[in-house]
Amino acid sequence: MPELPEVEHVKRALQQRIAGRSIVNAELRRRRLAPDTSPRIFDKKIAGAKIAFVHRRGKHILIDLDNKRTLIVHLRMSGRFMHLTADDLDPKFTHAVLHFDDESRLVFEDQRHFGLMKVVDTPKLYEAKELSKLAPEPFSDEFSAEYLAGVIRSSSRVIKDILLDQTKVCGVGNIYASEALFLSGINPKKRGKSIGRERCGHLFQNIRRVLNEAIETGKSIDPHPTVIGEGIYGNGSETRWRVYDREGDECISCSSPIKRVVQGSRSTYYCPKCQR
Numbered sequence: 001m002p003e004l005p006e007v008e009h010v011k012r013a014l015q016q017r018i019a020g021r022s023i024v025n026a027e028l029r030r031r032r033l034a035p036d037t038s039p040r041i042f043d044k045k046i047a048g049a050k051i052a053f054v055h056r057r058g059k060h061i062l063i064d065l066d067n068k069r070t071l072i073v074h075l076r077m078s079g080r081f082m083h084l085t086a087d088d089l090d091p092k093f094t095h096a097v098l099h100f101d102d103e104s105r106l107v108f109e110d111q112r113h114f115g116l117m118k119v120v121d122t123p124k125l126y127e128a129k130e131l132s133k134l135a136p137e138p139f140s141d142e143f144s145a146e147y148l149a150g151v152i153r154s155s156s157r158v159i160k161d162i163l164l165d166q167t168k169v170c171g172v173g174n175i176y177a178s179e180a181l182f183l184s185g186i187n188p189k190k191r192g193k194s195i196g197r198e199r200c201g202h203l204f205q206n207i208r209r210v211l212n213e214a215i216e217t218g219k220s221i222d223p224h225p226t227v228i229g230e231g232i233y234g235n236g237s238e239t240r241w242r243v244y245d246r247e248g249d250e251c252i253s254c255s256s257p258i259k260r261v262v263q264g265s266r267s268t269y270y271c272p273k274c275q276r
C-alpha cells in the first residue's frame with residue numbers, strides 16, 4: 001500500500017502532468033469507486049472544469065478544479081493513475097476516466113478495487129469525513145516532539161498501532177513505522193504509556209527522517225511515460241530499507257537476525273536486540 005512518500009510522489013507527478021488541462025467529460029465506470037455519487041452526477045460535477053492544482057493531505061490526493069470543486073482520491077492498495085493518448089487502450093481495471101480537451105485522458109486503474117474517490121466543494125474540503133479527523137501533517141509545525149509524546153504516552157495501545165492510526169500520526173504506514181521504530185531502538189510491541197519522553201523525541205525525529213529519505217528518493221526517479229508516479233517502490237528501494245521485509249537478514253547494526261511479527265494482521269519487522 002502506498003504510504004505518504006509514495007502518495008507525495010504521485011501528487012507531484014500529477015501536478016506536472018495534468019495541472020492546467022481542461023476536462024471534457026468524466027466517466028465513473030465502477031460505481032463503488034465513488035459510492036457517494038452516480039456516474040451522471042460525477043460527470044456533471046467535473047466536466048467542463050480545468051484542473052487547477054494537485055495537493056495532498058495524509059495519503060489522500062486532492063485535485064482542485066477551477067469550478068470550486070475538489071476530487072479526493074485515495075489509492076488504497078493498488079490504485080494508480082495513467083496518462084494515456086488516444087492511441088492507447090484502456091487497462092483492464094479502468095474504474096474512472098477524465099477525458100481532456102487535447103484527446104489525452106487520465107485513467108484511474110485499480111486491480112484490487114479498494115480505491116476511493118469523492119467530489120466535494122473546495123471551501124468545505126477539510127470538513128469531509130476523510131480529512132477532518134486526520135492528525136497533523138508530519139512536516140507541519142503542529143506535528144512536534146511534544147505532540148507525539150502526548151499522543152504516545154496517553155495510550156495503552158502498542159506503539160506500532162499508535163503509529164498506524166491516522167488520527168494520531170498522519171501518513172506513516174507499515175514500512176515507515178518499522179523503519180522509524182528501528183532507528184529509535186523501540187520494540188514495536190511496547191505500550192505507548194511505557195515509552196519515555198526522550199525516546200518519543202527520537203521517534204519524532206526518525207519519523208521525519210524516514211519519510212524525508214523516501215520523498216527524496218522519489219524525486220530522483222525519472223517519470224514513466226504513462227504511469228503516474230511509477231517506480232518509487234522499485235529501483236532498488238528494497239536495499240534502502242533497514243528492517244522492513246528483511247526477516248532473517250542480519251541487523252545492519254548488531255548482525256542479529258531480523259524478526260517478523262504480525263500485529264493487527266500486518267507484518268512488523270524489527271531487531272529484538274537493538275529494539276527494547
Ligand SMILES: [Zn+2]
Nearest residue numbers: 251254271274
Ligand atoms: Zn540489531
